[in-house]
Amino acid sequence: QKEVEQNSGPLSVPEGAIASLNCTYSDRGSQSFFWYRQYSGKSPELIMSIYSNGDKEDGRFTAQLNKASQYVSLLIRDSQPSDSATYLCAVRNKGRRALTFGSGTRLQVQP
Amino acid sequence: DAMVIQNPRYQVTQFGKPVTLSCSQTLNHNVMYWYQQKSSQAPKLLFHYYDKDFNNEADTPDNFQSRRPNTSFCFLDIRSPGLGDAAMYLCATSGTGEKLFFGSGTQLSVL
Numbered sequence: 001q002k003e004v005e006q007n008s009g010p011l012s013v014p015e016g017a018i019a020s021l022n023c024t025y026s027d028r029g030s031q032s033f034f035w036y037r038q039y040s041g042k043s044p045e046l047i048m049s050i051y052s053n054g055d056k057e058d059g060r061f062t063a064q065l066n067k068a069s070q071y072v073s074l075l076i077r078d079s080q081p082s083d084s085a086t087y088l089c090a091v092r093n094k095g096r097r098a099l100t101f102g103s104g105t106r107l108q109v110q111p
Numbered sequence: 112d113a114m115v116i117q118n119p120r121y122q123v124t125q126f127g128k129p130v131t132l133s134c135s136q137t138l139n140h141n142v143m144y145w146y147q148q149k150s151s152q153a154p155k156l157l158f159h160y161y162d163k164d165f166n167n168e169a170d171t172p173d174n175f176q177s178r179r180p181n182t183s184f185c186f187l188d189i190r191s192p193g194l195g196d197a198a199m200y201l202c203a204t205s206g207t208g209e210k211l212f213f214g215s216g217t218q219l220s221v222l
Binding site for chain 2: 004008032034041042043044045046049088090092097098099100101102103104
């Protein structure tokens with residue numbers, strides 16, 4: 001079982017729709033959760049971080065965390081073609097400094 | 112602007128020829144990381160430094176070495192690159208917070 005699992009996609013949504021990206025993790029002691037966006041050939045850039053159960057909103061992005069289900073999600077409202085990228089879920093496990101990444105979900109927003 | 116800088120952006124080497132990738136930071140962060148990312152895969156942690164304290168991942172091949180001569184610089188040495196080492200190499204830093212700040216990456220090709 002991978003430590004951080006994501007559906008590789010591609011997830012295709014029309015412009016203006018809501019994109020929903022999901023991530024599960026195996027270490028129940030994980031404490032911090034992050035979503036990174038990565039354009040092809042570029043390095044990851046941080047979109048959201050979330051540390052406690054519930055929702056966290058930042059502009060068009062909402063991160064959701066459910067520690068009991070070991071599940072993190074990212075909602076992107078009013079999706080734009082510029083949102084087309086791979087979205088990486090990352091988890092900080094208890095006692096570790098480094099982040100463990102999932103392999104990402106490729107999002108395609110159709111104009 | 113303060114940032115994480117990786118050089119070169121693209122590196123081509125020959126099979127078995129040692130190669131060094133460099134990373135510098137102006138953030139004065141005490142932790143520096145090296146991740147390897149192959150196409151459509153998760154970034155994989157190779158090792159990290161907490162100040163001068165070197166932390167190697169258990170599954171990082173001996174072919175990979177790292178040096179951190181001071182706070183600002185960190186190097187990744189690949190002693191005898193194989194075809195399987197072709198990847199994007201990502202340097203990242205973190206300070207007192209939990210966020211990782213990535214450089215632009217070095218795309219390594221092995222001929």
